[in-house]
Amino acid sequence: MSGDPNGIHPPSKGQIKVVHIYPREMSIYGDLGNTRCLESRLRWHGYEPLIHQHHPGNDFPKDAHLVLGGGGQDSGQARVQDDLAHNSEVLRELAADGTAMLMICGMYQLFGNTFITIEGERLPGIGILDVTTQGNAKRMIGPVVLDTDYGDVVGYENHSGSTELGSGQRPFGRVKSGMGNNGTDKTEGAVTGSVFGSYLHGPVLPANPAFADALIKLAVERALGEPFLPGQIDDEIADQARLLQVRRLAG
Amino acid sequence: MAVTAGKMARVASRLRGGGSALPGLVVERLDPRFLTHALADLSRGVVVVTGTNGKTTTTKMLVAILREHGLTVFSNPTGSNFTRGVISSMVAEITLSGQLKADIAVLELDEAHALKFAAEVKPTHALLLNVARDQLDRFAEIDHTARLLAELAEQTTIGVVLNLNDSFVSRIAGRVRTGVSVTYFGVDPSIADRLPELQEADVRFEDDFTPPKPTAADGLLKPHDERSFEVRFGSADRVGPMVLKQRGLAAMINATAATSAARALLGDEFRNGVAVAALERVEPPFGRGEVIDADGQPLELVLVKNPAGFTVALSTYGNTPVTTMVAINDNYADGRDVSWLYDVSFKSLRGKGVALTCGVRAYDMALRLQYDEVAVARVEPDLDVALERFLTAYKDEPKRIFCTYTAMMTLRRNLAARYGLANFGEEPQP
Numbered sequence: 001m002s003g004d005p006n007g008i009h010p011p012s013k014g015q016i017k018v019v020h021i022y023p024r025e026m027s028i029y030g031d032l033g034n035t036r037c038l039e040s041r042l043r044w045h046g047y048e049p050l051i052h053q054h055h056p057g058n059d060f061p062k063d064a065h066l067v068l069g070g071g072g073q074d075s076g077q078a079r080v081q082d083d084l085a086h087n088s089e090v091l092r093e094l095a096a097d098g099t100a101m102l103m104i105c106g107m108y109q110l111f112g113n114t115f116i117t118i119e120g121e122r123l124p125g126i127g128i129l130d131v132t133t134q135g136n137a138k139r140m141i142g143p144v145v146l147d148t149d150y151g152d153v154v155g156y157e158n159h160s161g162s163t164e165l166g167s168g169q170r171p172f173g174r175v176k177s178g179m180g181n182n183g184t185d186k187t188e189g190a191v192t193g194s195v196f197g198s199y200l201h202g203p204v205l206p207a208n209p210a211f212a213d214a215l216i217k218l219a220v221e222r223a224l225g226e227p228f229l230p231g232q233i234d235d236e237i238a239d240q241a242r243l244l245q246v247r248r249l250a251g
Numbered sequence: 252m253a254v255t256a257g258k259m260a261r262v263a264s265r266l267r268g269g270g271s272a273l274p275g276l277v278v279e280r281l282d283p284r285f286l287t288h289a290l291a292d293l294s295r296g297v298v299v300v301t302g303t304n305g306k307t308t309t310t311k312m313l314v315a316i317l318r319e320h321g322l323t324v325f326s327n328p329t330g331s332n333f334t335r336g337v338i339s340s341m342v343a344e345i346t347l348s349g350q351l352k353a354d355i356a357v358l359e360l361d362e363a364h365a366l367k368f369a370a371e372v373k374p375t376h377a378l379l380l381n382v383a384r385d386q387l388d389r390f391a392e393i394d395h396t397a398r399l400l401a402e403l404a405e406q407t408t409i410g411v412v413l414n415l416n417d418s419f420v421s422r423i424a425g426r427v428r429t430g431v432s433v434t435y436f437g438v439d440p441s442i443a444d445r446l447p448e449l450q451e452a453d454v455r456f457e458d459d460f461t462p463p464k465p466t467a468a469d470g471l472l473k474p475h476d477e478r479s480f481e482v483r484f485g486s487a488d489r490v491g492p493m494v495l496k497q498r499g500l501a502a503m504i505n506a507t508a509a510t511s512a513a514r515a516l517l518g519d520e521f522r523n524g525v526a527v528a529a530l531e532r533v534e535p536p537f538g539r540g541e542v543i544d545a546d547g548q549p550l551e552l553v554l555v556k557n558p559a560g561f562t563v564a565l566s567t568y569g570n571t572p573v574t575t576m577v578a579i580n581d582n583y584a585d586g587r588d589v590s591w592l593y594d595v596s597f598k599s600l601r602g603k604g605v606a607l608t609c610g611v612r613a614y615d616m617a618l619r620l621q622y623d624e625v626a627v628a629r630v631e632p633d634l635d636v637a638l639e640r641f642l643t644a645y646k647d648e649p650k651r652i653f654c655t656y657t658a659m660m661t662l663r664r665n666l667a668a669r670y671g672l673a674n675f676g677e678e679p680q681p
Contacts, residue, residue, distance in 0.1 A: 029588065029590045029591075030590030030591050030594050031590075031593075032593055032594060033590065033593025033594075033619075036593065036622055037622060040622055073393065073394050075394055142587065156587070156588040156589075156590055158588065201588065201590040202589075202590055203593050206593070206618055206619070206622060207615065207618060237614055237617045237618045237621055237627075237630070238618050238621075240614040240630070241614035241615045241617075241618050
């Protein structure tokens with residue numbers, strides 16, 4: 001690909017394949033916005049996004065450079081469980097190989113070791129993140145501010161699962177306002193290699209462009225084997241949106 | 252005693268300006284059985300209207316049809332649709348012995364509060380509109396909302412009217428008590444391709460569910476053009492053609508729901524011409540497509556609460572682009588999570604752009620529009636400042652405001668003072 005034929009736009013710096021896993025079943029809280037955000041930002045940075053939707057029953061694309069997953073209802077989780085088990089080996093290989101992944105809420109839980117329901121039933125996760133989630137009667141709901149490697153990150157949590165990190169498992173951030181993984185240890189989310197798990201909807205990427213670009217950087221480096229060359233993006237509106245939430249919630 | 256105290260609280264709260272649930276709170280504290288007592292003896296029963304979208308408009312339409320047929324109808328017109336709001340409305344229209352002077356009550360209730368209400372008073376009829384993602388921070392899951400509606404239907408004693416096309420609602424038919432009648436409203440098969448404008452398809456997975464076949468008791472919407480439509484019952488019986496004051500397919504399906512419910516309630520007394528006359532006179536409720544005369548130019552106020560509602564609003568108004576402001580708050584009544592804005596496509600606003608975004612989440616709305624490549628001229632979180640700017644800078648143009656619930660309350664209060672409009676709770680009765 002050499003950009004558009006009129007020569008108005010510079011040639012593409014390369015193709016990046018973004019896979020949204022279970023967009024029908026696991027994207028009830030606007031997490032589709034993360035895919036839209038990365039698609040636009042890749043283009044604004046001069047790369048060519050290829051968006052692929054993975055639905056249950058299909059083979060997972062092994063040439064993915066970036067994988068996104070969202071939150072769903074219990075019925076949605078039940079619908080994807082078999083497919084996730086079927087593709088778990090491919091996903092584990094991609095993760096071990098450095099593929100960037102962002103798993104929100106329900107998919108974050110399913111990327112852990114185990115989900116224990118309120119009734120005590122143990123549902124196996126695919127074990128890419130060393131976390132265990134216990135179902136609760138009470139939901140943790142509300143706006144969140146985190147301190148992360150990418151600065152303050154804002155979002156919105158809405159989960160009944162209480163998640164504990166395994167020993168040595170790095171969290172995604174420290175809670176400045178909100179509940180986070182479990183409402184007690186101030187951790188939020190989990191990071192292993194290039195795989196990120198978090199409870200943050202919002203959706204999380206549009207209002208936190210530094211984090212979005214960190215994912216893009218990982219994907220570009222893996223896809224093209226060369227450094228990420230960012231374009232000029234005016235993030236004034238996103239910065240204002242985030243700063244106002246930080247000021248409201250975390251002082 | 253409770254009624255007197257409630258009436259006093261009503262006067263007090265009106266003097267303070269607003270707070271339509273306060274008198275209800277007073278009465279509820281003093282006499283928890285108040286509702287049961289007041290509603291027990293209505294000769295035509297108690298109708299509950301609930302569902303995610305269209306409650307206020309549909310309730311208003313149903314009330315208008317019943318009144319046009321000569322019934323005395325009690326309703327809760329203040330937009331205060333929780334149990335206490337019902338009691339508050341009642342306090343104004345009740346005798347001191349606690350009797351309500353009405354033939355029938357038609358009550359708009361929020362999905363969760365409809366069940367709390369049913370614990371006090373068993374509805375004789377229920378009109379169940381639809382289920383969509385809405386305020387998931389309150390209801391947590393759409394499946395949960397669907398369960399609430401099913402539980403309400405189980406407690407209804409005479410008849411339920413269900414949305415034929417919304418599988419979350421039509422499947423409730425199997426849950427009603429023996430002897431309770433089931434009728435449907437829906438769209439004529441000839442416009443089935445327009446269903447995505449009315450409901451979300453992507454969160455429905457009832458692979459094994461076959462929708463019921465409509466009978467001559469069920470009302471089906473058949474539009475003739477953008478404004479004119481009729482409601483068909485079987486092959487011969489038609490209500491319409493008619494033209495509503497409120498625009499759009501959503502208003503038409505609300506009218507279809509109201510017509511089907513009125514027909515089920517009135518039986519042989521139902522007159523097609525009377526229903527049409529009533530529906531054609533219904534003014535859009537406050538903020539639901541209401542048109543205000545702003546210095547000689549029309550200003551439309553459009554309430555948006557969830558992805559389905561915003562999508563319907565954009566498709567209703569998308570073919571007539573005007574200068575637009577979007578007001579987004581994230582208070583409890585708005586839904587505190589604004590993630591849902593990313594489940595709406597705003598591309599139809601690209602042509603003309605957006606003049607202003609405002610409200611507590613003004614910047615988040617502007618950011619959302621930026622990702623859909625819709626130009627935003629100005630961001631102003633303060634609603635009053637934004638409104639002033641919108642009305643003066645675009646004085647000589649038709650205008651439209653899309654707004655969440657509490658943003659609408661603030662904007663409308665300001666507009667009412669500015670242009671001498673009626674306030675909430677003072678809506679003129681037909």
